[in-house]
Amino acid sequence: xxxxxxxxxxxxxxxxxxxxxxxxxxxxxEEAVRTKERLTNEEVEVIALTMGPPQSAExxxxxxxxxxDSATLLSDRAFAGxxxxxxxxxxxxxxxxxxxxRLIILGKQTVDGDTGQVGPELAQRLNIPFIGYVSxxxxxxxxxxxxxxxxxxxxxxxxxxxxxxxxxxxxxxxxRVPSLRGKMKAKTIEIPVWDAKKLEADENEVGLxxxxxxxxxxxxxxxxxxTRMLEGTAEEQVEELHKILKELNLV
Amino acid sequence: MRYLLTEEQKMIVDICRQIVAERIVPxxxxxxESGTFPREIINEIGKxxxxxxxxxxxxxxxxxxIFEVCxxxxxxxxxxxxxxxxxxxxxxxxxxxxxxxSDEQKKRFLPQVASGSKxxxxxLTEAEAGSDAGGIRTTAKKDGDFYILNGTKQWITNGGEADxxxxxxxxxxxxxxxxxxxxxxxxxxxxxxxxxxxxKLGIRASATRELIFTDCRVPKExxxxxxxxxxxxxxxxxxxxxxxxxxxxxxxxQGALEEALNYSKIRKQFGTPISSFxxxxxxxxxxxxxxxxxxxxxxxxxxVMDSGExxxxxxxxxxxxxxxxxxMKVTVDxxxxxxxxxxxxxxxxxxxxxxxxxxxxxxxxxxxxxxIIALDMIKRGVI
Numbered sequence: 001x002x003x004x005x006x007x008x009x010x011x012x013x014x015x016x017x018x019x020x021x022x023x024x025x026x027x028x029x030e031e032a033v034r035t036k037e038r039l040t041n042e043e044v045e046v047i048a049l050t051m052g053p054p055q056s057a058e059x060x061x062x063x064x065x066x067x068x069d070s071a072t073l074l075s076d077r078a079f080a081g082x083x084x085x086x087x088x089x090x091x092x093x094x095x096x097x098x099x100x101x102r103l104i105i106l107g108k109q110t111v112d113g114d115t116g117q118v119g120p121e122l123a124q125r126l127n128i129p130f131i132g133y134v135s136x137x138x139x140x141x142x143x144x145x146x147x148x149x150x151x152x153x154x155x156x157x158x159x160x161x162x163x164x165x166x167x168x169x170x171x172x173x174x175x176r177v178p179s180l181r182g183k184m185k186a187k188t189i190e191i192p193v194w195d196a197k198k199l200e201a202d203e204n205e206v207g208l209x210x211x212x213x214x215x216x217x218x219x220x221x222x223x224x225x226x227t228r229m230l231e232g233t234a235e236e237q238v239e240e241l242h243k244i245l246k247e248l249n250l251v
Numbered sequence: 252m253r254y255l256l257t258e259e260q261k262m263i264v265d266i267c268r269q270i271v272a273e274r275i276v277p278x279x280x281x282x283x284e285s286g287t288f289p290r291e292i293i294n295e296i297g298k299x300x301x302x303x304x305x306x307x308x309x310x311x312x313x314x315x316x317i318f319e320v321c322x323x324x325x326x327x328x329x330x331x332x333x334x335x336x337x338x339x340x341x342x343x344x345x346x347x348x349x350x351x352x353s354d355e356q357k358k359r360f361l362p363q364v365a366s367g368s369k370x371x372x373x374x375l376t377e378a379e380a381g382s383d384a385g386g387i388r389t390t391a392k393k394d395g396d397f398y399i400l401n402g403t404k405q406w407i408t409n410g411g412e413a414d415x416x417x418x419x420x421x422x423x424x425x426x427x428x429x430x431x432x433x434x435x436x437x438x439x440x441x442x443x444x445x446x447x448x449x450x451k452l453g454i455r456a457s458a459t460r461e462l463i464f465t466d467c468r469v470p471k472e473x474x475x476x477x478x479x480x481x482x483x484x485x486x487x488x489x490x491x492x493x494x495x496x497x498x499x500x501x502x503x504x505q506g507a508l509e510e511a512l513n514y515s516k517i518r519k520q521f522g523t524p525i526s527s528f529x530x531x532x533x534x535x536x537x538x539x540x541x542x543x544x545x546x547x548x549x550x551x552x553x554x555v556m557d558s559g560e561x562x563x564x565x566x567x568x569x570x571x572x573x574x575x576x577x578x579m580k581v582t583v584d585x586x587x588x589x590x591x592x593x594x595x596x597x598x599x600x601x602x603x604x605x606x607x608x609x610x611x612x613x614x615x616x617x618x619x620x621x622x623i624i625a626l627d628m629i630k631r632g633v634i
Binding site: 176177178179180181182183184187 | 258259262263265266269270273274295298299300301303304313
């Protein structure tokens with residue numbers, strides 16, 4: 001698929017592009033639903049939040065179909081061009097409007113930006129601890145949780161008080177297939193949209209204006225191809241290939 | 252081909268296809284080889300609400316019909332008939348409760364099956380009583396507030412895996428088939444044990460076991476309907492379940508056709524894909540045509556039943572008969588199209604061929620189907 005960049009803002013043109021759920025976020029949604037199923041004695045509500053253009057409502061409906069209780073879309077033209085910081089600003093404002101939000105689960109990163117920054121920035125905004133790359137929630141209750149996280153060369157185990165924000169890696173679960181009830185609920189549910197006004201967001205702190213970084217240029221690195229067809233019998237071709245690889249110091 | 256489906260029916264199909272692609276296809280060969288019950292897949296099916304479509308809304312089901320059950324069964328069978336059989340057998344196990352159960356019995360047993368937390372099974376067949384269902388020897392003797400069960404059931408699908416068993420036993424052996432009754436027995440009841448697990452030609456991952464009752468005391472509240480109603484309940488149950496066996500057959504045939512079609516386009520012989528040969532093309536065309544004809548009959552039977560029509564025995568049996576004979580032929584042809592590769596376990600069609608065979612045998616052999624159809628024709632004439 002061709003990627004188009006807006007020449008003025010240097011950001012991706014998303015209009016007309018089919019949105020998919022960020023695959024890492026599907027693990028976050030699944031873990032939230034499993035946490036609810038695990039805490040049978042507690043009143044737990046799974047709320048899916050995303051910031052994005054109007055068509056992102058479809059993504060939130062997917063979250064509903066796999067067990068989220070409700071979802072809210074954070075959307076406003078003014079949010080366009082947001083970097084991770086401006087994104088976390090909006091998410092934090094939305095979360096502050098929720099009552100008694102004790103656990104925030106995020107995917108470890110997006111598959112487009114790949115930064116992994118929104119989680120820690122969001123936690124900073126909310127002034128709560130953040131644990132990234134969680135591969136297992138070992139224990140959890142209303143006030144505390146114990147998690148294992150995946151580092152490059154080791155696992156780490158933390159015990160931490162709630163509220164907390166965590167990001168999860170794909171080892172944490174296998175996301176379920178949507179349920180029939182979930183799909184039917186998703187079909188009829190109205191996804192509320194919170195805009196800048198509703199979130200009481202100042203125009204200087206959202207979108208491009210509220211971003212510390214902006215994408216100056218996106219380009220595909222040039223890949224040089226050099227193709228040579230070998231001819232002759234299989235044996236001759238192998239001989240020739242061996243010679244070439246030897247010349248290149250590859251064997 | 253998917254025509255005339257409602258939004259909800261399309262959702263059922265989509266969910267099943269996702270389960271097939273993500274959960275079933277990657278493991279089906281391994282489950283077949285080892286004969287391992289697909290517990291994780293069944294749990295996933297439960298979580299996705301597919302067991303709810305067997306059951307009315309008031310008992311935590313989705314209140315859909317036999318048509319929806321057929322759609323789900325067909326799609327699951329397209330991936331693996333063992334999984335589909337385990338799924339459909341749970342539905343079979345609760346049909347007697349739907350037909351003859353009291354409100355109290357329905358409240359007790361149906362919600363657990365609807366949620367997928369418990370599987371059900373249907374226990375009729377015995378060593379000496381297969382097609383001749385009236386020949387069952389298992390007895391249920393009244394003793395105060397209990398029935399005492401003795402006997403052995405054979406080849407029971409979901410045996411050992413299910414929690415809720417509808418068992419057919421003689422409460423009055425002197426009366427023959429009019430002395431049979433249906434009674435619910437829960438796993439864990441003292442005196443209720445499981446015998447050997449069968450090693451089968453096909454649907455190897457499904458659980459097929461003996462149920463052994465030795466002075467097994469079952470509370471009299473578990474009797475379905477009244478004493479002596481067992482045979483009628485069993486026959487009414489089969490009327491409702493047979494279209495789903497037809498749907499299994501359509502599904503497994505569809506799966507085999509898709510494999511054969513894909514293979515024919517990539518397999519080259521004499522320098523060209525074998526799909527360019529008329530010999531192969533005609534086989535594919537016949538397979539597709541026969542599948543669609545069987546599907547139409549199965550869907551028609553299901554829709555007629557959902558419309559409330561009472562005399563459905565003939566149509567329901569025709570759907571099972573035609574679709575299962577078709578599936579056997581189509582899966583054999585699929586193996587033929589794949590040639591030597593079709594005979595190898597690396598490709599899924601040999602398993603589909605082995606699996607398809609059971610659809611001609613269980614829930615009434617196709618010979619019994621023909622008897623039922625002909626007797627109904629003679630009795631009731633042209634409809």
